[in-house]
Amino acid sequence: EAGVVQSPRYKIIEKKQPVAFWCNPISGHNTLYWYLQNLGQGPELLIRYENEEAVDDSQLPKDRFSAERLKGVDSTLKIQPAELGDSAVYLCASSPRLADTQYFGPGTRLTVL
Amino acid sequence: AQKVTQAQTEISVVEKEDVTLDCVYETRDTTYYLFWYKQPPSGELVFLIRRNSFDEQNEISGRYSWNFQKSTSSFNFTITASQVVDSAVYFCALSGLQTGANNLFFGTGTRLTVIP
Numbered sequence: 001e002a003g004v005v006q007s008p009r010y011k012i013i014e015k016k017q018p019v020a021f022w023c024n025p026i027s028g029h030n031t032l033y034w035y036l037q038n039l040g041q042g043p044e045l046l047i048r049y050e051n052e053e054a055v056d057d058s059q060l061p062k063d064r065f066s067a068e069r070l071k072g073v074d075s076t077l078k079i080q081p082a083e084l085g086d087s088a089v090y091l092c093a094s095s096p097r098l099a100d101t102q103y104f105g106p107g108t109r110l111t112v113l
Numbered sequence: 114a115q116k117v118t119q120a121q122t123e124i125s126v127v128e129k130e131d132v133t134l135d136c137v138y139e140t141r142d143t144t145y146y147l148f149w150y151k152q153p154p155s156g157e158l159v160f161l162i163r164r165n166s167f168d169e170q171n172e173i174s175g176r177y178s179w180n181f182q183k184s185t186s187s188f189n190f191t192i193t194a195s196q197v198v199d200s201a202v203y204f205c206a207l208s209g210l211q212t213g214a215n216n217l218f219f220g221t222g223t224r225l226t227v228i229p
Contacts, residue, residue: 040222042117042206042219042221042222043204044219056216089156093158099215101163104160106155107157109156
Protein backbone atom coordinates (compact mmCIF):
# COMPACT_ATOMS: atom_id res chain seq x y z
CA GLU A 1 0.00 0.00 0.00
CA ALA A 2 1.38 3.39 -0.99
CA GLY A 3 2.05 5.86 1.78
CA VAL A 4 1.30 9.56 1.97
CA VAL A 5 2.90 11.36 -0.95
CA GLN A 6 4.08 14.94 -0.78
CA SER A 7 5.70 17.22 -3.30
CA PRO A 8 7.98 18.95 -3.67
CA ARG A 9 10.43 17.54 -1.12
CA TYR A 10 12.43 20.75 -1.04
CA LYS A 11 11.58 24.32 -2.00
CA ILE A 12 13.70 27.44 -1.84
CA ILE A 13 12.05 30.78 -2.50
CA GLU A 14 12.62 34.43 -1.81
CA LYS A 15 10.47 36.23 0.73
CA LYS A 16 7.21 37.67 -0.53
CA GLN A 17 6.95 34.94 -3.17
CA PRO A 18 4.04 32.48 -3.17
CA VAL A 19 4.56 28.76 -2.63
CA ALA A 20 2.33 25.69 -2.71
CA PHE A 21 2.66 22.21 -1.32
CA TRP A 22 0.77 19.16 -2.50
CA CYS A 23 -0.32 16.07 -0.59
CA ASN A 24 -1.88 12.80 -1.71
CA PRO A 25 -3.12 10.78 1.28
CA ILE A 26 -3.28 7.04 1.64
CA SER A 27 -6.12 5.67 -0.45
CA GLY A 28 -9.35 5.49 1.51
CA HIS A 29 -8.23 7.83 4.28
CA ASN A 30 -10.94 10.38 4.94
CA THR A 31 -9.04 12.56 7.39
CA LEU A 32 -6.12 14.67 6.21
CA TYR A 33 -3.82 16.88 8.30
CA TRP A 34 -1.25 19.55 7.59
CA TYR A 35 1.45 20.12 10.20
CA LEU A 36 4.25 22.62 10.59
CA GLN A 37 7.53 21.42 12.08
CA ASN A 38 10.13 23.96 13.11
CA LEU A 39 13.71 22.91 13.66
CA GLY A 40 14.13 21.05 16.93
CA GLN A 41 10.41 20.95 17.62
CA GLY A 42 7.58 18.50 17.28
CA PRO A 43 4.97 18.95 14.55
CA GLU A 44 2.12 21.36 15.20
CA LEU A 45 -1.26 21.07 13.55
CA LEU A 46 -2.20 23.71 11.00
CA ILE A 47 -5.43 22.31 9.61
CA ARG A 48 -7.49 19.13 9.61
CA TYR A 49 -9.89 17.96 6.91
CA GLU A 50 -12.73 15.49 7.18
CA ASN A 51 -13.26 14.58 3.54
CA GLU A 52 -13.38 17.97 1.82
CA GLU A 53 -14.40 19.96 4.89
CA ALA A 54 -11.88 21.85 7.00
CA VAL A 55 -13.04 21.01 10.52
CA ASP A 56 -10.16 22.49 12.49
CA ASP A 57 -8.17 25.39 11.09
CA SER A 58 -7.74 27.34 14.31
CA GLN A 59 -3.94 27.26 14.05
CA LEU A 60 -3.75 28.28 10.39
CA PRO A 61 -2.50 31.87 9.90
CA LYS A 62 -5.27 32.83 7.56
CA ASP A 63 -3.80 36.14 6.48
CA ARG A 64 -1.20 34.35 4.37
CA PHE A 65 -1.96 30.63 4.50
CA SER A 66 -4.73 28.83 2.68
CA ALA A 67 -5.57 25.22 2.04
CA GLU A 68 -7.98 23.20 0.03
CA ARG A 69 -8.97 19.60 -0.40
CA LEU A 70 -11.01 19.32 -3.53
CA LYS A 71 -13.05 16.12 -3.94
CA GLY A 72 -11.86 14.97 -0.52
CA VAL A 73 -8.63 13.39 -1.75
CA ASP A 74 -5.56 15.47 -2.64
CA SER A 75 -4.83 18.65 -0.74
CA THR A 76 -2.85 21.80 -1.39
CA LEU A 77 -1.40 24.16 1.19
CA LYS A 78 -0.44 27.62 -0.02
CA ILE A 79 1.51 30.49 1.48
CA GLN A 80 1.23 33.94 -0.08
CA PRO A 81 3.35 35.88 0.51
CA ALA A 82 6.05 33.84 2.24
CA GLU A 83 8.02 35.34 5.10
CA LEU A 84 11.42 34.40 6.49
CA GLY A 85 9.78 32.84 9.53
CA ASP A 86 7.89 30.36 7.35
CA SER A 87 11.07 28.36 6.81
CA ALA A 88 10.21 24.95 8.22
CA VAL A 89 9.11 21.46 7.26
CA TYR A 90 5.48 21.08 6.23
CA LEU A 91 4.13 17.62 6.91
CA CYS A 92 0.98 16.01 5.62
CA ALA A 93 -0.67 13.08 7.39
CA SER A 94 -3.78 11.02 6.87
CA SER A 95 -5.90 8.59 8.85
CA PRO A 96 -8.85 6.37 7.93
CA ARG A 97 -11.12 8.30 10.25
CA LEU A 98 -10.86 10.84 13.03
CA ALA A 99 -9.04 9.46 16.10
CA ASP A 100 -7.38 6.71 14.07
CA THR A 101 -3.62 6.50 13.82
CA GLN A 102 -2.10 9.17 11.60
CA TYR A 103 0.43 8.25 8.93
CA PHE A 104 2.82 10.91 7.74
CA GLY A 105 4.38 11.80 4.44
CA PRO A 106 8.05 12.73 3.99
CA GLY A 107 7.37 16.44 4.28
CA THR A 108 8.35 19.51 2.27
CA ARG A 109 11.32 21.45 3.56
CA LEU A 110 10.75 25.13 2.80
CA THR A 111 13.55 27.68 2.90
CA VAL A 112 12.63 31.33 2.55
CA LEU A 113 15.54 33.63 1.71
CA ALA B 114 -4.92 21.40 27.82
CA GLN B 115 -2.83 18.68 26.28
CA LYS B 116 0.90 18.62 26.95
CA VAL B 117 3.71 16.17 26.30
CA THR B 118 7.14 16.53 27.89
CA GLN B 119 10.24 14.77 26.65
CA ALA B 120 12.89 15.99 29.02
CA GLN B 121 15.76 14.25 27.26
CA THR B 122 16.82 16.39 24.34
CA GLU B 123 19.67 14.17 23.18
CA ILE B 124 20.93 10.73 24.16
CA SER B 125 24.02 8.90 22.91
CA VAL B 126 24.61 5.22 23.51
CA VAL B 127 27.07 2.69 22.24
CA GLU B 128 25.69 -0.02 20.00
CA LYS B 129 24.12 -2.96 21.84
CA GLU B 130 23.36 -0.88 24.93
CA ASP B 131 19.77 -0.55 26.12
CA VAL B 132 18.22 2.91 26.17
CA THR B 133 15.00 4.32 27.60
CA LEU B 134 13.29 7.41 26.24
CA ASP B 135 11.05 9.19 28.72
CA CYS B 136 7.65 10.71 28.03
CA VAL B 137 5.38 12.47 30.51
CA TYR B 138 1.97 13.75 29.50
CA GLU B 139 -0.79 15.98 30.83
CA THR B 140 -4.44 15.83 29.89
CA ARG B 141 -7.82 16.34 31.47
CA ASP B 142 -9.41 13.86 29.12
CA THR B 143 -10.39 10.49 30.51
CA THR B 144 -10.13 8.86 27.12
CA TYR B 145 -6.95 9.47 25.21
CA TYR B 146 -4.31 7.81 23.07
CA LEU B 147 -0.54 7.88 23.37
CA PHE B 148 1.83 7.41 20.47
CA TRP B 149 5.48 7.09 19.63
CA TYR B 150 6.84 8.11 16.25
CA LYS B 151 10.36 7.80 14.86
CA GLN B 152 11.83 10.47 12.58
CA PRO B 153 14.99 9.29 10.83
CA PRO B 154 17.26 11.72 8.96
CA SER B 155 15.08 11.29 5.86
CA GLY B 156 12.43 13.31 7.70
CA GLU B 157 9.40 11.06 7.50
CA LEU B 158 7.58 10.37 10.77
CA VAL B 159 7.24 6.62 11.19
CA PHE B 160 4.46 5.31 13.41
CA LEU B 161 5.67 2.92 16.12
CA ILE B 162 2.86 2.37 18.59
CA ARG B 163 -0.51 3.59 19.82
CA ARG B 164 -1.98 2.87 23.25
CA ASN B 165 -5.35 3.87 24.64
CA SER B 166 -5.83 5.19 28.14
CA PHE B 167 -7.70 2.10 29.30
CA ASP B 168 -4.95 -0.33 28.41
CA GLU B 169 -1.97 -0.15 30.74
CA GLN B 170 -0.44 -3.41 29.66
CA ASN B 171 3.15 -3.07 28.63
CA GLU B 172 3.92 -3.99 25.08
CA ILE B 173 6.93 -5.57 23.45
CA SER B 174 7.70 -5.64 19.76
CA GLY B 175 11.05 -7.15 18.95
CA ARG B 176 13.70 -4.94 20.50
CA TYR B 177 11.15 -2.26 21.36
CA SER B 178 9.08 -2.13 24.52
CA TRP B 179 6.76 0.43 26.03
CA ASN B 180 5.84 1.04 29.66
CA PHE B 181 2.58 2.91 30.24
CA GLN B 182 1.86 4.07 33.80
CA LYS B 183 -1.22 6.22 34.36
CA SER B 184 -0.26 6.80 38.00
CA THR B 185 2.78 8.80 36.90
CA SER B 186 1.36 9.94 33.52
CA SER B 187 4.28 8.37 31.74
CA PHE B 188 4.69 6.37 28.56
CA ASN B 189 8.34 5.38 28.29
CA PHE B 190 10.00 3.65 25.37
CA THR B 191 12.91 1.23 25.70
CA ILE B 192 15.13 -0.02 22.92
CA THR B 193 17.03 -3.16 23.81
CA ALA B 194 20.40 -3.92 22.22
CA SER B 195 20.42 -0.68 20.25
CA GLN B 196 21.62 -0.59 16.68
CA VAL B 197 22.99 2.18 14.48
CA VAL B 198 19.74 2.12 12.49
CA ASP B 199 17.92 3.22 15.64
CA SER B 200 19.58 6.62 15.38
CA ALA B 201 16.73 9.11 14.89
CA VAL B 202 14.56 11.63 16.66
CA TYR B 203 11.76 9.99 18.62
CA PHE B 204 8.52 11.80 19.35
CA CYS B 205 5.92 11.00 21.95
CA ALA B 206 2.43 12.30 21.19
CA LEU B 207 -0.97 12.53 22.84
CA SER B 208 -4.47 12.64 21.40
CA GLY B 209 -7.37 13.43 23.72
CA LEU B 210 -10.85 12.53 22.62
CA GLN B 211 -12.69 15.18 24.61
CA THR B 212 -10.94 18.52 25.08
CA GLY B 213 -8.14 17.46 22.75
CA ALA B 214 -10.52 17.23 19.78
CA ASN B 215 -8.66 14.15 18.62
CA ASN B 216 -5.70 16.23 17.49
CA LEU B 217 -2.16 15.03 18.03
CA PHE B 218 0.03 16.99 20.44
CA PHE B 219 3.71 16.20 20.16
CA GLY B 220 6.60 16.53 22.56
CA THR B 221 9.79 18.23 21.43
CA GLY B 222 11.46 14.92 20.66
CA THR B 223 14.54 13.05 21.84
CA ARG B 224 17.46 12.70 19.45
CA LEU B 225 19.02 9.27 19.85
CA THR B 226 22.49 8.61 18.49
CA VAL B 227 23.76 5.06 18.51
CA ILE B 228 27.53 4.93 18.19
CA PRO B 229 29.00 1.88 16.44
